[in-house]
Amino acid sequence: MAIIYSIKRNFVRFNTAQFCVLLFILAIFTISFVFPLGTLFSKAFTGENGAFAGFANYKSYFGNPSLSVSVWNTIDISLVTTIFSTAFGFLYAYAITRTKILGKSFFKYVALVPIFIPTVVHALGLVYIFGRQGVITRLGFDIELYGRNGIIISEIIYTFPQAFLLFLVALEYVDGRLYEACEVMGVKPLRQFLHVTLPEMKYTVVNTIFVCFTLAFTDFGAPKVIGGNYNVLATDIYKQIAGQFNMNMGAVVGTLLLIPAIISFITGRFVSNKNTSTLNSKTIPLTISKNPVRDATFFLFCGFIATFFILLIISLFIGAFTTYYPYDLNLTLKHFIFNQSKGGIGCFFNSVLMSVASAVLGSIFVFVYSYMMEKAEGFGILTKYGKLLSLLPLAVPGMVIGVSFIFFFNSESNPLHFIYGTIIILVLSNIIHYFSVPYLTATGALKKLDREFEMVAESMNIPCWQTFFRVSVPLSTHAIAEIAMYFFVNSMVTVSAIVFLYSANFKIAAIAITHMEEAGDISQAAAMSLLILLVNVAVRMLYHIIKEKS
């Protein structure tokens, strides 16, 4: 009796349409994420003949000093990058939230500039400043850009905005009452900093360290362009796969690349901003005290960073618009006529097309996915599986996604082989690669929507898809716009996964820039970078307009 009762009661709330959608999205995710990763691991543990090899590949990898030196190199640059980025990010965010410096919104936007250009372009800007013909180099300061130094500076530029944003959120959301209480009790500023500010930041600091380390650990663009002979894992994997076709060794490096992200994932450091939960309606904003010395110091610091970033952008402009920097500084537009051999202007449009497709399809996929996770009831284990998968892409760097896609989709026996070398696989890799952050955005937005909306609709006999389109979607436009922007901007600048997957007849801008730089066409590379920057800033502004309206 009891069993029949419980079967019936599960059946009565069962929604077939939702069940089908859920199966569909989970199938897509499984096929394009779980299976490829599985193939990667199986390759890492098999020999070239396809037989199980245990740890033999790892043994031969670490037995070869010319290969395994990359591991130490990568750890080295990641550590140094992490120290600088975390410190700079904290100070910069502190300046913007806790001091009275002038030009805060200016500084805020400048700090985000690196997000809008590919990492290869950070390196390109550095070439203009510190390279053999760089401004600073010609003043007599040679920092020996090509190699370790260049990679580190480049990775700092790349990770700084992430660190800054994490600290900004944490520092913005703080309860002013804590500081008022300190004032009343006569606690000195330094003690306030040590006993109130830092403890509140503990979580964010650890978080930021993990994020910066992982990003620097897996970046491909900068080492590719200015790494010189300094080998890191991300360039190694590329050489193994694309140069020597040693798939098993490539897979080994791929698994190594996963390690830091997996560690941070397991320790739960990737899901940011847990400390905002202490916020409630009683929280009051902070009043910032007057302190000219503090403000002047922080202004100088922010000014230094901002000037550096602006210099990077200006050097791109100079490179792109002068005939032959530094020998002929006459203005010209000729660098915008791109060599056909490198893909021409077509790659730029390819990039835009791919990014629009990733933004549109990605937003739909992410939103439907989060909706099913948040609002669909009674699918127990499927929902659990979906939630488990949803955050895993955070732990998988682009290079690894790219390699596992090759392993999986390039196999002749795979019925999905036909997407290999098309735009479809590029879009798919972008959606998977950048899935988790938009997922958290969408979930956050959906959690804010009253659960009772669905119940009211159900009691009025309104089908769930109508509630979805007429209520949930319109009420989440803001989040959806943010998600679309995120997918677009990242798809415009990404190289890592794409470098394994693009085909010669569908080349994209960020890859073209890499090739131009390698071929010495750095003026054209600068010109192409400016185009990417331009579109990304435009999209960002469009997002702002949508946000203001809703």
Added chain:
Amino acid sequence: MSFLEIKNITKRFGQQTVLSNINMNIEQGELVCILGPSGCGKTTLLRIIAGLETADSGQIFIDSRDSTFLPSSKRNFGIVFQSYALFPNMTVMENILFGLKQKKEMTSAERKKKALDMLNLVDLCEHQNKYPRQLSGGQQQRTAIARAIALSPSYLLLDEPLSALDAKVRAKLRTEIRALQRKIGITTIMVTHDQEEALTMADRIIVMNNAVIEQIANPHTIYNYPASRFVADFIGTMNFYNEGEAMRGIRPEKIKVVEHWEPHDIKALVKELEFKGAFTRIHSHIPKENSEFFIDLPSERVENMKLQRDTMLFLQIPEEHAVRYSV
């Protein structure tokens, strides 16, 4: 057989039993209040009745038919939630039409007319093109009711419909909802944790505590003869005292204060005077029982008696108003 019958409903969330063996009958056209403290399972019960949640065991009969496993959409309920759940991106009119669109047998003109009728009923016609955030709390409330009854349900379920409103509006809406309910004669189940609301509005009150039903009766009986200590305490104030082996209770306003002492009268010392407007609540100490009594007297009388701290009072407890409890 009743219009709606609930039999042995039990519901657990994990380890916690939220509803334990709930039984009740609801007759056609009546307004029943489910009254209980926060977290006692009222909303859960309402959602199980509506089919938005399933029980772990037990049955629900609607019109004598076993409807335990009937999907929500087939049960013909209108429901108004604690938060109203008005769709913020739709105007008042659109909110009401959204549900009506499911009535395929109606033309769009008929739907529009029906919606206008509903708005008339709750007196919101001139606000039909406003968005929920442009309405006052009371107006939002009425919109939610209009939306719920637009589909002509056989039952109306209200989950704390007035809890988000301030006292004045609340009192006004109580009468309005009650009048509306009488007018269209719809069977209504209303959940509340406000005893006054339940007493003024309900035909019958179901008092719940900790997942179980404590008492089901009309407001008079509930107030005058509360079946348990919990009910007595939860609804109004009750003074408890011992009479022989039995525990007894008396409401503060039922206690008589007399000028001259007679045998059997109880002596009490005034401890505190709490002015409440028309009447004053006297906190007093009974030396013989070593307990505290609350006594409500008209404020005018308190003034005339020139009561002060430690004034001695003589109290009589009318037998017919004393309630007896098994201990």
